[in-house]
Amino acid sequence: MAKIALFGAGGTIGQRVLDEALARGHRVTAVVRDPSRFDRKHPALTVITGDVLDPESVAAAATGQDVLVSAVGRPDGPASQALMAPSARALVAGLRKLGPAAPRLISVGGAGSLETAPGVKVWDAPGLPEWLLQIMHAHGDALEVFRGADDVRWTSLSPAATIEPGERTGNYRTGTERLVTAADGSSRISAEDYAVALVDEIEDPRHIGERFTVAH
Template identity: 70%
Template sequence: MARIAVFGANGAIGRCVVTEALARGHRVTAAVRDPVRYQGLSTAVVHGDVLAEADVARVAAGQDVLVSAVGGGDGPGHLRLIEPAARSLVAGLRELGDASPRLIAVGGAGSLETAPGVRVWDTPGLPDRVLQIMHAHGDALAFYRTVADIRWTVLSPAADIGPGERTGTYRTDTDRLVIDAEGRSRISLPDFAVALVDEIEQPQHLGERFTCAH
């Protein structure tokens, strides 16, 4: 059993991660800005602002793994949250020194390669707002790749992530977009959570980014 704290636990990805981790018998703490609004899952809930380094350190203290599921959507404010959250998470964990837990952060698909030297964000016709979010995730990943004193992992979703069944199966790669035989790249929210909790239980990607898709 691992002790896991999840920032962004009230979002679609965060809630699936909490659900999956609880189902496997892990001890989970949900860190949200407004605990009163967090309902429906039987787990410990604490206040935590991912942009406050002191909050990160407080929430992470005593945990085995800190999960950041913030900035995964396209709602208002997410663009300003993504890269600053990465810096705050690392700074907060550094306050704990050798006692800091592992960090697993949800990334974006935009920087994944679709061909050598070509990335998802190079796809013609993408809306400016989507491109901005993709590049913000890319900036966060670039920052993590400068960090050598924190045990971090970034998990990028498929190009299409959304509601669906939990099959428990998925395929992975590191920096290349995972596609099926028909050229589609998709993962259900529950199976994305499966991949993330699998990484918690059996670390395979310390200090790197990986991705998953059906």
């Protein structure tokens, strides 16, 4: 059983990470801006107030935990740019305050910076709307923050090109820097199976200090 602090527990991905972790018997602390608006109840769930953009709040939430998970995100470009890299910097700064006692960090990443061919990334595809490019690059900027933090035990998990609510199958394939695709060239994963992969990484860490990706 792991003790997990989770930022973004109310979001599409965060809710499923919360469900998966609780179903496996882990203890979860959901760190939210307004606990009065978070109505999930479970014997192994604690809800506290916190701000992922505040290093002091990050440090307080991470104290005594085994893993700190950040599942924060925004559905539009400007909000993503205002959140992703700044939150990554605050997460790193907060964990640094705890020194050797700091837990591992697992962050929900994006698919845009994955390669589709040598030197070619998902975000290089023609015709992508500007709002989507902004979200992709915001996640890419956050990843670069983590890559510069060699004193923090971090992992970033990028989804497939398409991630949406669906079925939990428990099956997925992994990669590192290359987009994982099916035989027909598609790249998809359900939010439920993404959460399975993330909690698998909590239980059996295989990607400390790197980004990995998952798809069906």
